[in-house]
Amino acid sequence: MPLKEILKTIYAPHKAFREIIQNPRYIGPMLILILFCFTGAVSTYAYLTKTYYEQTMPKNRFEDPSQARVDEWTEDPALWHTSEGCVVKANNMDYISGMNYGTNSIEFSAVNSAEMSAQLINIGPINCSNSGGYSKLYFRIKLTQPDFPPNGLWLYLYSSPTSYFCRNLIGEAKLTLNAWNNLTIALADGDWIQVGDADWTRINGLRIELTWQNKSDLRILLDGLFFGGVFKQAVDEATGYVTNSFAYTFMQFSIRWILLTGIIYVMCKAFKANISWRITM
Structure with missing residues (x-):
């Protein structure tokens, strides 16, 4: 030719x-x-x-189309370490559906308790600093029991077991009972309390803690947990x-x-x- x-x-x-x-x-x-x-x-x-697409941790399908497991932190209950008396399992009936989500949520439950906590360990190091790191943390939470809201929703980000950042989200979350609440949390700003030698450039663990004023049967669902906020040109x-x-x-x-x-x-x-x-x- x-x-x-x-x-x-x-x-x-x-x-x-x-x-x-x-x-x-x-x-x-x-x-x-x-x-x-x-x-x-x-x-x-x-x-x-x-x-432009958003880079997340864990990776989304746009970043890695071949990835078999998306939204992995809220797909596998074995990844979570919970407080005493708290039972964790996968829930394949009530979850967030979407391209970057899996087919499960994580369900936490406890009997006659006023608090529960769940933790992910060894997930890093993840850079959440203002120098090119992830700037947001996303997660979806659904409170199904009890029929009154918690008085505390604490989020902990660990650099080591004794060094961490913490923040009470209850004032800004505006939680609705029996509905999926979409939370977007800014990272590395002045609203976090620093304990020990916590460093935003090396986040290795995460813990969510809820407290209620009175004891009751507790049940919450968690889905769509990602670090994000970094955008990259698709070209x-x-x-x-x-x-x-x-x-x-x-x-x-x-x-x-x-x-x-x-x-x-x-x-x-x-x-x-x-x-x-x-x-x-």
Whole structure:
């Protein structure tokens, strides 16, 4: 295939189409195929240059489409260490559905208690500093028992067992009973209490603690726990997406061309028209 004709489909497609119509050859569909694939790849690249995605920990599907387990911290109850008397299990009936969520929430329950806590350990080190680190913590919480709200919702972020940041969220959370509450917590700001040598550049553990004024049967659900707030331009991952776009356009065009050719051939045979195949490159 002459290079001149290939380039013409890109810089002067109207001239290329006119020549294809005036002198039909097999090279015509090939040139059109190249034009379609080229425009598809360019449009995909242009879209990616204007698209940003949020980096999270754990990773979301946009960062790693091949990742089998998303939202892993609220999928596996074995990851959680709970206070005495607190039972943890996966709940596959009541959870947040979405592309970046799994098919479970984590359920914590206790009998005749006024407090419960749950902790993740060895999840880092995670950089949550103002120097390029995660700036937000997201989680969804649902309070199903008791029928009155807690008077304390403490969040702890550990650098070590004795060094941590803590914060009481009860004043800012505005929790609704028996409904999923979406909480977004700013990190590394002045609302955190620092204990010991806690360092925002190395967060290795997380603990959630709830307290109630009176003892009762307790049951809460937790889902969608992520560190986030860091945004990255999607064009940095453009190679894979542009390649996939080129391949998709190629297959789409080829399949449709073959189907159209087959339909025309069958119709010509049905009407007993004379058909001759002529190969002209």
